[in-house]
Amino acid sequence: MTARRKTAAIAVTGVVPLALAAVTATPAAAHGSMSDPVSRVAACYAEGPESPQSAACKAAVAASGSQAFYDWAEVNIPDAAGKSKEIIPDGKLCSAGRDKYKGLDLARADWPASKMASGMHTFRYKGTAPHKGSFELYITKEGYDPSKPLKWSDLESEPFAKVTDPQLTNGDYVFDGEVPARSGRHLIYSIWQRSDSPEAFYTCSDVVFGQDSGAGGGSDSGSATPAPTASAPSEEQIADGAEASTVDHSEHEQPTAEPTATETTETTEAAGNAAAPNGSAGTAVTADDEKLAQTGSDSSTAPLALGGAAVLAVGASVLFATTRRRAAASAAGGRHRG
Structure with missing residues (x-):
């Protein structure tokens, strides 16, 4: 892996946990x-x-x-x-x-x-x-x-x-x-x-x-x-x-279906657009994303929810690609040694 690729992977893997903490650290709340x-x-x-x-x-x-x-x-x-x-x-x-x-x-x-x-x-x-x-x-x-x-x-x-x-x-x-x-x-x-x-x-x-x-x-x-x-x-x-409250706000979130491979790709692309600084975020947000951003919050929390989702999706994409490259390189090295 080149130094540039290492730097990118470290940067993304370092940001993802921070973004996840920001999204999930909201305390349980009643209504x-x-x-x-x-x-x-x-x-x-x-x-x-x-x-x-x-x-x-x-x-x-x-x-x-x-x-x-x-x-x-x-x-x-x-x-x-x-x-x-x-x-x-x-x-x-x-x-x-x-x-x-x-x-x-x-x-x-x-x-x-x-x-x-x-x-x-x-x-x-x-x-x-x-x-x-x-x-x-x-x-x-x-x-x-x-x-x-x-x-x-x-x-x-x-x-x-x-x-x-x-x-x-x-x-x-x-x-x-x-x-x-x-x-x-x-x-x-x-x-x-x-x-x-x-x-x-x-x-x-x-x-x-x-x-x-x-x-x-x-x-x-x-x-x-x-x-x-x-x-x-x-x-x-x-x-x-x-x-003293035992209320868990997450109990009331509606379950979502497991995404298909195509949906995962489309979500990653949309998240990349949402995270881009060129003002194209509005076209990348789906109806489901907007609903998720509004649930249990006011409009001021929507950017945090969407931004966190975008970072997580982009991070997952980079990590997945990096893993595939490592696997391919390892396989190639094995064939060469053979």
Whole structure:
């Protein structure tokens, strides 16, 4: 091997591990939950999974275990694909049908609740990992009884608020919606359906309308017992809880088929174009590359993902070619010695 070839191989093999580290070093991240009005899972996490304060959160932790609440931002279905109403059974809306979060489905009239009023309201959804997609908010019908398991028929058939790709401000998706007139205790159900993946996220937020803050039954409850006030987790709690979370973001990436020899060649050529400094990267990026760059990130991470993929592909190509040359040279030397 000439000195030039050695230098090229060393340069590429040295860069590839660094590029791989840059692409894979992103910490595992969850995705999000409603913070205004705060969701059940986030409110119980804010109370402390090891020693919750409210009776409802104590019961929920007893049913699900504390780990579910450290993973408060991951009440999801990876392959929902817009079919939430078809695949989540009645009585399991708050857990999204996942046994891990079954404590959220407990039919109780004393869940910590947020005060709510009819009319325009600014909603906030904590996004711990940003994704493109749409939010739909549903509210329970008049006569809702929180002491019974929540069914789809308890919710209005159409969302009262719907927004696509809302603005992310200080870690929260922020959007407005006009809340219908209600009285007493109700529930707001959210569906966050990603557009860059079939994955969807779900929340149940307990709310109380009007002066009646009773923890009792439906809209005409006259209980004098005040409802526990729901609080969203603080940024410090979120940071501390991240260390205890078991959520692995890679679980939700969609598997890809093994590439053929032709596809590998085309990918290598495209990666070379993407890495070229002549501004031709735009023509080399495929639809699948663009989707991968957007998943689990905002637009600022796309260059890193594409650049890393390009370096890895180019490096693999050079190493493969170098190995073939070495093999050919070795074979030729053997024939000559023979």
